[in-house]
Amino acid sequence: MLATVSALVSPAHAIDGRIVRQLNALDPQERREQRCDIEAMARIAKAGEGFEPDKVIAYSRADIEENGDDLRAPGAVFRSAGDWYKLKYRCRTGDHGLSVLSFDYKIGDKIPRSDWDRLYLYD
Numbered sequence: 001m002l003a004t005v006s007a008l009v010s011p012a013h014a015i016d017g018r019i020v021r022q023l024n025a026l027d028p029q030e031r032r033e034q035r036c037d038i039e040a041m042a043r044i045a046k047a048g049e050g051f052e053p054d055k056v057i058a059y060s061r062a063d064i065e066e067n068g069d070d071l072r073a074p075g076a077v078f079r080s081a082g083d084w085y086k087l088k089y090r091c092r093t094g095d096h097g098l099s100v101l102s103f104d105y106k107i108g109d110k111i112p113r114s115d116w117d118r119l120y121l122y123d
Contacts, residue, residue: 033073035093035097036058044080044087049107051078054079055078055079056087057077060077060120060121061086061119063075071092072089072090077111084111084116086111090104
């Protein structure tokens with residue numbers, strides 16, 4: 001594993017009004033997932049590990065697990081500089097899925113290009 005970060009006590013990253021409007025147009029389940037994906041990208045970018053994520057897919061390698069406002073994505077992936085990396089995260093949302101109350105994640109290995117088709121990943 002490349003990095004482990006726990007951020008259960010630090011404040012979540014704020015999102016701008018345009019993104020809030022877009023999220024509000026989604027059903028609650030999709031809103032929570034998208035908000036947690038946004039949080040994952042912000043946390044990974046800020047962690048100082050050299051990643052610049054531009055996409056997170058929460059369900060690429062395994063199904064998302066939801067329990068109310070809690071979301072677990074044990075098979076997530078993220079893209080940085082054209083490469084895909086394994087990711088797992090836990091995210092607890094509030095405010096109808098618009099705010100992140102707690103978030104922790106673990107970055108895994110780079111995904112070989114030979115696995116991209118099977119996981120529906122792209123350039």
